[in-house]
Amino acid sequence: MKLGNADFVKVKNEQLYFYDQHLRTGTLDERRRRKVWVDDTDALLMPVDEDGFLEFYERYRGGATFSRGICATHWGWDDLFKRGSLVSAGQNPKPNWTNCNGPDVAETRWLPAYPFEEFTGAAMIALGNLDEWTASLASSTEVPVGVVATIRASATNGPAVCWGTAGEIQVDGPLAWGNFTLTAIWLGPGGIYRSKLSNYSKLWPHRPYKPSKEAFIKWKSALDEWSEDQSSEPELTKIA
Incomplete structure (x- = not known):
């Protein structure tokens, strides 16, 4: 099955896709009794990364949880902060690998995520683009630096999913x-922490990417105002 100009196929009766180049035809080990049938064909297809896929697929059919890390410098932060929307770089219906948008590849609407509930890995992504000023501030106090979005999907409910590898899937966006739900990621002198976020409206302002000292001071002032507006101190749980 083709979706737009995409070279990937859809699993029959499910919202699950594969990249063509990551498939091979053949029969599965009958002892596993797992079958992945593709729409409009009797061919039985399996990803090249068979072991990783089988673990993923077993969870996905009953309902799987995926984790996406987002740092506060991300260009999509304002969409999340103001509208509660997880957006990608474009509207192309074809998913593609993270950071693989070349000059001939339209930016996709699909969102990269971990194929399992890999919270710690997603939290490390949320720590991305840490500038010297924020790092210095975090050496003396806890600073919110990003979020982990937790997305749930299954064969019958939730957004469509495209299997890539055991390290990355794509979730059809925007969401x-x-x-999805959000967990705040903090950096402080004692390590990395998490705290609950009840709503996207509780997010802090977008942090500038590679800011000048003046831009950082302006952001820090906005962050202080955000902190004062919170009804209570966040309950931080150390994760690393």
Whole structure:
């Protein structure tokens, strides 16, 4: 099955896709009794990364949880902060690998995520683009630096999913609030922490990417105002 100009196929009766180049035809070990049938064909297809896929697929059919890390410098932060929307770089219906948008590849609407509930790995991504000023501030106090979005999907509910590898899947976006939850990631002198976020409206302002000292001071002032507006101190749980 083709979706737009995409070279990937859809699993029959499910919202699961594969990249063509990551498939091979053949029969599965009958002892596993797992079959992945593709729409409009009797061919039985399996990803090249068979072991990783089988673990993923077993969870996905019953309902799987995926983790996506987002740092506060991300260009999509304002969409999340103001509208509660997880957005990608474009509207192309074809998913593609993270950071693989070449000059001939339209930017995709699909969102990269971990194929399992890999919270720690996603939290490390949320720590990305840490500038010297934020790092210095975090050496003396806890600073919110990003979030982990937790997305749930299954064969019958939730957004469509495209299997890539055991390290990355793609989730069809954009996603509106209600299709994911958020956890804040903090950096402080004692390590990395997490705290609950009840709503996207509780997010802090977008942090500038590679800011000048003046831009950082302006952001720090906005962060202080955000902190004062919170009804209570966040309950931080150390994760690393």
